[in-house]
Amino acid sequence: MSTLDVVNDAAVVAKRNLIKIKRVPDLLVFTTLSPIMFVLLFAYVFGGAIDPSGGGAAYREFLIAGIFAQTVVFGATNTGAGLAEDVKKGIIDRFRSLPMAPSAVLTGRTLSDVVNNVIVLVVMSITGLLVGWRINTGPLEALWGFVLLLIFAYAVSWIMAWLGLLIPSPEVINNASFIVIFPLTFVANTFVPLDTLPGPLRVFAEWNPVSSVTQAARELFGNPDPNPAATASGAWSLQHPQLYTLIWAVAVVAVFAPLASAQYRRAASR
Amino acid sequence: MDVAIEVAGLVKRYGDVTALDGVDLQVPRGTVLGLLGPNGAGKTTIVRILTTLLRPDAGRATIDGVDVLAQPREVRRRLGLSGQYAAVDEYLTGFENLDMIGRLYHLGRRRSRERARELLDQFSLADAGDRPARTYSGGMRRRLDLAGALVAAPPVLFLDEPTTGLDPRSRTEMWGVIQQLVAGGTTLLLTTQYLEEADVLADDIVVIDHGKAIARGTADQLKAQIGGERLELTVTDPGRLDEAGQLVTPLGVAPPVTDEHRRSLTMPVAGGVKALRQALDLLESEGLDVDDAGVRRPTLDDVFLTLTGSTTEEDAS
Numbered sequence: 001m002s003t004l005d006v007v008n009d010a011a012v013v014a015k016r017n018l019i020k021i022k023r024v025p026d027l028l029v030f031t032t033l034s035p036i037m038f039v040l041l042f043a044y045v046f047g048g049a050i051d052p053s054g055g056g057a058a059y060r061e062f063l064i065a066g067i068f069a070q071t072v073v074f075g076a077t078n079t080g081a082g083l084a085e086d087v088k089k090g091i092i093d094r095f096r097s098l099p100m101a102p103s104a105v106l107t108g109r110t111l112s113d114v115v116n117n118v119i120v121l122v123v124m125s126i127t128g129l130l131v132g133w134r135i136n137t138g139p140l141e142a143l144w145g146f147v148l149l150l151i152f153a154y155a156v157s158w159i160m161a162w163l164g165l166l167i168p169s170p171e172v173i174n175n176a177s178f179i180v181i182f183p184l185t186f187v188a189n190t191f192v193p194l195d196t197l198p199g200p201l202r203v204f205a206e207w208n209p210v211s212s213v214t215q216a217a218r219e220l221f222g223n224p225d226p227n228p229a230a231t232a233s234g235a236w237s238l239q240h241p242q243l244y245t246l247i248w249a250v251a252v253v254a255v256f257a258p259l260a261s262a263q264y265r266r267a268a269s270r
Numbered sequence: 271m272d273v274a275i276e277v278a279g280l281v282k283r284y285g286d287v288t289a290l291d292g293v294d295l296q297v298p299r300g301t302v303l304g305l306l307g308p309n310g311a312g313k314t315t316i317v318r319i320l321t322t323l324l325r326p327d328a329g330r331a332t333i334d335g336v337d338v339l340a341q342p343r344e345v346r347r348r349l350g351l352s353g354q355y356a357a358v359d360e361y362l363t364g365f366e367n368l369d370m371i372g373r374l375y376h377l378g379r380r381r382s383r384e385r386a387r388e389l390l391d392q393f394s395l396a397d398a399g400d401r402p403a404r405t406y407s408g409g410m411r412r413r414l415d416l417a418g419a420l421v422a423a424p425p426v427l428f429l430d431e432p433t434t435g436l437d438p439r440s441r442t443e444m445w446g447v448i449q450q451l452v453a454g455g456t457t458l459l460l461t462t463q464y465l466e467e468a469d470v471l472a473d474d475i476v477v478i479d480h481g482k483a484i485a486r487g488t489a490d491q492l493k494a495q496i497g498g499e500r501l502e503l504t505v506t507d508p509g510r511l512d513e514a515g516q517l518v519t520p521l522g523v524a525p526p527v528t529d530e531h532r533r534s535l536t537m538p539v540a541g542g543v544k545a546l547r548q549a550l551d552l553l554e555s556e557g558l559d560v561d562d563a564g565v566r567r568p569t570l571d572d573v574f575l576t577l578t579g580s581t582t583e584e585d586a587s
Contacts, residue, residue: 093323093351100374
């Protein structure tokens with residue numbers, strides 16, 4: 001099996017997944033509608049309470065990077081649910097009976113989910129701009145901010161890929177990931193300043209990679225923290241959010257890509 | 271003899287459950303082997319092992335002379351699989367499904383496209399080829415799935431219950447398609463729950479139960495083994511069921527089996543319709559009313575009743 005075949009096979013699988021986005025546009029509409037709803041809910045329901053002086057304007061700036069991070073984590077459940085569905089419908093069996101590169105199904109899936117995330121981030125950025133969010137840095141820094149979010153999302157995709165093959169039921173995957181993802185994206189600096197959290201929760205939030213990727217994106221987009229004194233954290237993860245996010249992403253892929261691949265080889269329909 | 275599929279001593283266990291308990295098979299090139307058995311007998315496990323999806327705990331198998339366990343990728347080049355559930359991507363069109371499989375067999379872009387169109391024509395899907403597969407009927411999906419197994423024109427084909435869940439018309443269509451393929455020289459291993467299907471399609475039949483091959487032979491040999499047609503009668507008065515049984519006994523090749531609860535009796539007969547008429551005349555002359563009567567061919571139930579002493583119902587798990 002040549003490298004060319006491996007790349008070709010992953011591209012064929014990724015293309016197949018992307019056709020689904022085209023054929024079922026509702027799916028994309030709803031994956032983008034929910035973050036738009038989150039932007040509007042948080043910006044206008046909590047915004048005024050959290051940031052009364054500015055009428056919520058500063059909070060909206062603060063909020064957007066958090067919503068970005070939350071959305072790409074939620075988007076990763078598609079990776080798991082998609083694979084679970086493929087196992088259930090016997091499509092994984094068909095792939096496994098073909099003389100294709102075994103890695104292609106997983107790399108193709110995680111890569112097509114990056115494309116999905118790009119589309120979602122574009123839609124959300126436009127929504128953000130409409131509610132007053134601005135990029136106050138240069139284009140290169142902003143671009144790196146988006147790339148970092150995508151790298152982070154790619155890593156989470158591999159966890160979900162493993163789960164999707166381990167628990168081949170799309171419904172269970174959706175519900176199970178909900179109870180993990182909600183605390184993960186809320187016990188973080190996504191929506192509230194960290195100093196409001198009680199001790200142990202605060203430590204968790206400081207080392208939560210969702211916090212570091214949010215912090216990194218905020219810095220790279222130049223979105224000021226409305227209350228820098230209160231959110232200042234001595235944690236290394238938040239002092240070096242870009243590096244911590246990258247280390248975390250590499251570590252996750254290093255652990256979960258082999259786990260998911262092993263599970264793929266064992267995957268049995270039903 | 272040129273053997274396309276050779277299986278020896280295949281064993282597969284799941285914890286305490288023995289799914290396969292030493293199965294041997296030999297399929298000569300260009301012939302069709304039907305694996306016949308109820309749900310849970312181990313048919314699908316055999317197919318999954320032979321198509322490299324599952325590793326056995328013991329035993330060995332070769333496809334087209336290539337060792338399944340030692341060289342799985344080489345084996346995959348030589349086989350086509352159509353599973354129990356039509357594994358088509360319903361969001362892709364029929365053409366896209368087949369084109370994708372061609373690309374994954376590394377046929378190249380141009381050849382994959384050509385092959386996809388050829389197969390759509392061959393399986394009467396040309397008109398629907400550019401519609402998403404979710405708009406297809408059950409029969410069309412099965413045909414598309416079968417077409418998917420044939421993209422690389424493999425010398426050995428595995429069809430796992432290709433007609434389960436299809437309506438009678440689609441089933442007959444599917445049989446026609448499979449017969450055409452076999453006429454082209456493909457070696458086929460087919461699993462089925464239906465004796466009739468094995469009868470129509472298979473050269474040789476192996477009956478599988480509880481992970482073991484319990485009988486093998488041609489359809490005629492098996493039928494001879496389990497006897498011919500069955501006479502079935504349902505009497506109106508359950509109290510006279512035994513009396514009815516005694517009356518018709520001389521007409522059968524073996525004593526009747528009565529079922530008090532259903533007020534029915536079943537008996538193997540040689541004469542078919544003639545025996546039915548005689549039985550009805552006899553019962554009428556004795557003033558014994560009959561609700562229902564008929565002659566039927568042996569079913570898989572009868573095969574199991576004869577070969578194992580239990581019915582498929584009990585085994586289905």
